[in-house]
Amino acid sequence: MTTNDLGNRQRGDLDGRLHPALQPAAVTVAVNEAVARSRPGQHLLWMLTNLLARQVDEVVQVTVDLDPDVEVLPGISPLVPDAGSFADALATAARRINPHLDMHRATPPTVRLQVGAERADVDADMHTLYVSAASWSGYVGAVEAPWNATRDDNPIGPYIAACLAAAEVFKLVRGVQEEYGTLPAGTWYDAYQLTTSAQGDHGPPLPEQLQGVPAVLAGVGAVGSALLHTLYAVPGLHADLIAVDNDPDGIDITNLNRYTLFDLSLAA
Numbered sequence: 001m002t003t004n005d006l007g008n009r010q011r012g013d014l015d016g017r018l019h020p021a022l023q024p025a026a027v028t029v030a031v032n033e034a035v036a037r038s039r040p041g042q043h044l045l046w047m048l049t050n051l052l053a054r055q056v057d058e059v060v061q062v063t064v065d066l067d068p069d070v071e072v073l074p075g076i077s078p079l080v081p082d083a084g085s086f087a088d089a090l091a092t093a094a095r096r097i098n099p100h101l102d103m104h105r106a107t108p109p110t111v112r113l114q115v116g117a118e119r120a121d122v123d124a125d126m127h128t129l130y131v132s133a134a135s136w137s138g139y140v141g142a143v144e145a146p147w148n149a150t151r152d153d154n155p156i157g158p159y160i161a162a163c164l165a166a167a168e169v170f171k172l173v174r175g176v177q178e179e180y181g182t183l184p185a186g187t188w189y190d191a192y193q194l195t196t197s198a199q200g201d202h203g204p205p206l207p208e209q210l211q212g213v214p215a216v217l218a219g220v221g222a223v224g225s226a227l228l229h230t231l232y233a234v235p236g237l238h239a240d241l242i243a244v245d246n247d248p249d250g251i252d253i254t255n256l257n258r259y260t261l262f263d264l265s266l267a268a
Contacts, residue, residue: 011057022173024058025172025173026111027061027113028062032117033070034117039073039235040154042072043155044161045086045090045115046077047163048161048165049062049093051163053098056098058170058174059101061104062103063103063109064087064090066087067087071084075233076089078229080093110127111129112126113128114130128142129142129168129183130142132144132200133158134148136201137157137200138164139186139200140164141183142185151202153206156230159230159233188201210234210237215242216243221245
């Protein structure tokens with residue numbers, strides 16, 4: 001695994017849209033137990049902790065409020081073992097990305113991400129965001145949304161939700177100016193229709209079996225790695241894929257350093 005400065009890509013100010021890093025966040029992720037024991041829930045939590053761990057200047061602490069007896073479900077990620085404690089697997093994966101990240105509640109949390117049904121111990125003084133998913137759709141918002149990822153094990157909606165939540169933490173810490181980053185009451189993003197919606201749309205169900213074709217993936221950076229992780233997580237998909245990259249140090253399979261912070265007009 002190669003070693004990179006994970007913070008170097010988000011230290012810019014987006015042409016004045018971002019302020020310098022303010023007080024780094026101590027994030028707690030609260031999760032409904034039924035969600036934590038589901039495959040979509042584990043996809044969301046794994047991707048969310050992965051993306052939070054990469055915000056090395058913005059996030060100093062991540063704690064996941066997870067029962068220690070929650071077992072890892074098979075096929076969550078090539079970086080996650082197929083057995084054992086899911087909480088331990090999350091901590092191990094996060095520390096591989098950012099060895100300095102505090103995974104214990106050493107300081108009081110400043111940001112709470114609530115995944116699934118809300119528990120009764122919400123702190124009114126803490127910045128709280130709600131995170132949910134529904135097959136192809138992901139949600140983040142200031143108001144609770146129902147957990148609808150119950151029809152199938154589609155990982156895409158949970159991944160979208162994780163990206164949106166990680167982006168909102170980043171925007172909160174970096175003080176995105178309101179005209180560029182105001183969070184509405186709630187946003188569902190439908191990855192099948194490529195649009196936002198008022199409520200999560202499941203979209204078409206995934207087939208039970210998907211037979212892929214032999215293919216070559218040329219370039220395994222952030223985008224290529226995200227594609228590999230997504231294909232790995234799709235249930236019932238079988239295919240041969242050859243990954244090719246010119247990095248002399250080899251392919252870094254933890255390279256997921258992107259945030260849903262800008263639109264295509266800013267990518268040129």
